Amino acid sequence: MALLGCGVVGTQVIRLMHEQAGDLAARIGAPLELAGVAVRRLGRKRDVEVGPELLTTDAEALVTRDDVDIVIEVIGGIEPARSLIVAALSGGKSVVTANKALLAEDGASLYEAARQGNGDLYFEASVAGAIPLLRPLRESLAGDHVKRVLGIVNGTTNYILDKMDTTGASFTDALEEAQTLGYAEADPTADVEGFDAAAKAAILAGLAYHSRVTAAEVHREGITEITATDVASAKDMGYVIKLLAICARSDDGRSFGVRVHPAMIPRSHPLAGVREAYNAVFVEAESAGQLMFYGKGAGGAPTASAVLGDLVAVARNRLAGTRGPDESTYADLAVHPMxxxxxxxxxxxxxxxxxxxxxxxxxxxxxxxxxxxxxxxxxxxxxxxxxxxxxxxxxxxxxxxxxxxxxxxxxxxxxxxxxxxxxx
Amino acid sequence: MALLGCGVVGTQVIRLMHEQAGDLAARIGAPLELAGVAVRRLGRKRDVEVGPELLTTDAEALVTRDDVDIVIEVIGGIEPARSLIVAALSGGKSVVTANKALLAEDGASLYEAARQGNGDLYFEASVAGAIPLLRPLRESLAGDHVKRVLGIVNGTTNYILDKMDTTGASFTDALEEAQTLGYAEADPTADVEGFDAAAKAAILAGLAYHSRVTAAEVHREGITEITATDVASAKDMGYVIKLLAICARSDDGRSFGVRVHPAMIPRSHPLAGVREAYNAVFVEAESAGQLMFYGKGAGGAPTASAVLGDLVAVARNRLAGTRGPDESTYADLAVHPMxxxxxxxxxxxxxxxxxxxxxxxxxxxxxxxxxxxxxxxxxxxxxxxxxxxxxxxxxxxxxxxxxxxxxxxxxxxxxxxxxxxxxx
The missing domain is CATH 3.30.70.260 (ACT domain)
Structure with missing residues (x-):
């Protein structure tokens, strides 16, 4: 297998592959071998030991090498990630990716390439990091109908809103604290304006409703306008403000809405207790009733855990000569306007x-x-x-x-x- | 496919198969056909319409019929469930079961029969009902190491303890209320003495530690001795009493403990907020960190949802000519004494x-x-x-x-x- 990207997540993937080589081999039924790691610069100091002979800046060549059958993409962003993934899939490799932005913009192309190459496309890490969520949605609930998904899928904004709620801080002060602690980036736009959550909402809605959804179809509002007064007034009424990703079927079942915006939820709601940078996704299904999945939504090791879970599944599929679930768009429901x-x-x-x-x-x-x-x-x-x-x-x-x-x-x-x- | 048992869960399975026939066929890639339903008595009135020609009291004959390739077992108990499942698996069928007692007593025989017959053995519904939990443990966390599992896996005892906590009721009064509401059975022993939770703990520990565990190896204490004073005193200290199923690796990683007993947990713990008859399982993994899975642990429709999810997976595997995950016991760790x-x-x-x-x-x-x-x-x-x-x-x-x-x-x-x- 080949790894594209050796940043925060990539180094953790390599570390876990080393540390758990025996366990992974036992779970897969064959050892995993790292054939190469594509990086931007060769000389950079890394937090994990990688044989220098494995490093390459030629990702295009790496993803089509004959001795590579699985590609893990943790570069992020649209390009060159898309071209590399499509090249790998078209060439018959299986791909594990954490790339929510790409999946939400152009998942259809990736699935199409996977079908052509007869390989797998797995992306558990793309939504809610370490929380096993997509596999349950894709597989465990395959015999049920999802009515609604309410998710806290962005740790940065949850950290900010939680601070505002518990300390009475203003948005600006809470953001600053999040930046100091590394929960928010220097340019926090993708998080606080809801772009990150919108990409995840698109992926969740697609899986929940067996339809194709892109991030552009998601109604999106951020949290920058929320004041300490809003938070205090919600608190007085027994509510807490959270940035939610919401996917909901219409009452007639013929369409669904997808949106990301701040909302007041009652303090008794299971999502209300989700503190700091944790994520949680609340799912209401017709038969299963209310379900919630809770855990860390980001970070190197948690994301790597999700990537490795996919890696084991994809490797087992290859050994068995089979494929995991394909894109499911049979319902082909429309996204209704906000x-x-x-x-x-x-x-x-x-x-x-x-x-x-x-x-x-x-x-x-x-x-x-x-x-x-x-x-x-x-x-x-x-x-x-x-x-x-x-x-x-x-x-x-x-x-x-x-x-x-x-x-x-x-x-x-x-x-x-x-x-x-x-x-x- | 054939259904063994047409009680609370079985009727819901049939109902959902009817109502969602189109969706299920789309998700599987082929229609599902119900070939027969084994019941104890033919004449009984049922809450769902079943063609009388499908009903049979001869379960042994049904599970080996040539036109049956998948068997769903929702009878419960050890016999005749074990013989029927083994006969089905040995004959090359795949089996979906919700039978925690049987899996915890003799899962090894079932897995062995599945290997012989080259079929699947799926059992998501056996632990925590509708909550997708076993698939995440078996698959999503396959690249991680589970350190500890803390679970509220019995809804009856959680309902009783929650009532005692919120109203100050005695165990006897809370149990009586649970019985009136149908959350507890007339003979509540299996729930209140922890037998039900112990079977689930054995299944969870086996999956978490890739080792074979039976219910007999689980240290078990019930909740009948808990007094209103215990509950009040826990409350005073900021704790709440829950009946927990706990699987924990030893510090050296060479063995693990499995136990079911009441315990005090801090009110700030995510499990503390699990109210009424809900279930939740808290998992601590080395890389993923803290995860929690929450939802309904019992009931006809929730359990049927889990059964149908498995059914879709098993049917897809058969179409693809492959098998799902086999028993994983490679770690073969010992269960250490309490x-x-x-x-x-x-x-x-x-x-x-x-x-x-x-x-x-x-x-x-x-x-x-x-x-x-x-x-x-x-x-x-x-x-x-x-x-x-x-x-x-x-x-x-x-x-x-x-x-x-x-x-x-x-x-x-x-x-x-x-x-x-x-x-x-």
Whole structure:
């Protein structure tokens, strides 16, 4: 086998292959041999011992070598990863990858190459790192119907939101702390704007609904606008704010929505207790009911654990002359637009405390067919705030209502709007 | 395929096969056909429609029929399940079973028959019902080393302990409520004495440590002795009492322990939040770190979901002319006796509050090489109680210490002894 990339994950893959050579051979039924490691620069100091004769900068040559039958890709990014994986698969190799961005942008090409070459494409490490999640979705739940997936799939944003929740910190301060601790990168855009979570949401939705989904189809909102006040107000009401990746089938089962946005969930929800940089994915299936998978979503060793699990499966398949699960797109459901997504909203309005205000606000909700579950008035006089939680409605109706509220003369400001999930 | 048993799980399997026939065929690549259903009595009214021509009381004949290539066993118990499964496997069929008792008593015979017949033996539903757990352990973590498994694998006892914790009820009252709600059987022995959990622990340990384990090797203690006072005292200290199935490798990695007993775990532990009849299994692996799998551990539809997932896998394997994972016993580690297990203890002693008592108690702990982490004295005079939590020590040393305490003249009674897990 060949390894593409020798960074944080790659060095851990090599270390584990050394340390567990005996175990891996016993589990596979044959020893694993590392034929080469493609790196960007040869001379660099590495945290693991690699025979210098194994290192090469010519990844293109490595992935088509005759003595390579399995390729592990841990470079990340779209190119050159895509060309290398497609070349490997087309040449009949099997591929294990952790590359969520590529799978979410162009998984179809990879699957197509795997079919042509009659090899395997495994990618457990691409979503929620070490947590065995894709294999259960792909295989264990193959006899069930997934209704909804709610996932905390980005450790950086969970760390930030958890800090805001437990210490009352602002977004900026919590981000800074995450950066100091190495949980967030210098440029945190991919995490805090939800791009990373959106790629994972696309992969999860594809597997859950047996349909093809790309990251571009995922409705995406980040967490940069969340204030300490939002967090405190959620806390007061028994909720916690999490960045969620949500895949949900429509009630008629003919389409599904995929979205990433911050949402309030009740503190009693199993996802509410997911602290720091941990990940967890909550799955609701028709027969299995509620399931949750919890663990580390990133890091060298956890990701390498998932890669090696795939490696053992792929190697066993090759020895048995068979292939693992192919792309499953038979359902071919459509992704519906965000406006058709059914959700609930928590909204805080700065209003003047005078007779008739609530009536006019309620009238506006009714006009848009949005039914109100609870209203609470806080403060008095000019400082009054109306806190409203709606029943389920389409996101389009909720958005139209918010627009209407902003135009209402009695509403001084829409102080915060947040979707509410996980308590229906 | 043939179905053995048409009770709570069997009827759900049939229902799902009907309802999802199209999906299952798409996922497998060929339609599934139900060739027969073995039942005890033909005339009985069933909650699902089954063509009367499919029903038979002759299970022996059904499992060897030429038009049957997969057998689903949901009868439970040792016989006739074992003979039927062995006959099916020896005859070249693949078998999906939910039978934890049989797997934990004589899994070796089943695997042997599967090897002879070149068929599959799948049993996801046998542990933790709908939770995809065995496939992750068998496959996703195949490149990792499992250090420890802590599981809440019996919903009945978790329901009882949760009620005791939240309402302060006695064991007897909580059990009665569980029986009224159908969570506990009229004869609750298998659940409350830990037999059910012990069978699951044996299966988990075998998969985690690639060794053969039977239920007889599992150290087992039930929850019938737990009092409302124990629960309240745990609560005071920030702990909750759960019945845990624990598989743990020894520090030198040469053996492992398997045990089922009630234990105190900190309220901050992910398992502490597992409420009512839910199950959850917490896995600590060397590279993956801490993982948790959560969901429904029992019930017709959840169990059927796990059975159907296996059914799809087994059917796909047959179409591809391959087999799934075989028994993995290459590590062949020994199960060490309970005395060698390393754990911690919480103990409450009724003592007379006079000078020198603590010194004599501490001396006894020291004599057995058990180091004390915290001591707290509650009450005064004749009502004093010493509450001691130890550091890690072997169970043998802890037991010897408890024996010694019972013989100490200054100790009026050892009010409670409970192991402490999950906070090291």
């Amino acid at each position: 406006g058709e997504t059914v959700t609930r909203c928590h909204v805080a309005l700065d209003v003047a405390d005078k007779p008739g205000v609530l009536a006019r606000v309620a009238e506006l909700f009714a006009k848009h067919d949005v039914s109100i579950q609870t209203v609470r008035q806080e403060g008095h006089g000019d400082d009054a705030q109306l806190v409203i939680v709606t029943h389920r409605a389409t996101d389009a109706a909720l958005s139209a209502t918010m627009e209407g509220l902003r135009e209402l003369d009695i509403v001084r400001a829409v102080a915060s709007v947040m979707r509410v999930e996980g308590d229906d | 005395g060698e297990t390393v754990t911690r203890c919480h103990v409450a002693l009724d003592v007379a509050d006079k000078p020198g008592v603590l010194a004599r108690v501490a001396e006894l702990f020291a004599k057995h090489d058990v180091s004390i982490q915290t001591v707290r004295q509650e009450g005064h005079g004749d009502d004093a109680q010493l509450v001691i939590v130890t550091h890690r020590a072997t169970d043998a040393a802890l037991s010897a210490t408890m024996e010694g305490l019972r013989e100490l003249d200054i100790v009026r009674a050892v009010a409670s002894v409970m192991r402490v897990e999950g906070d090291d």
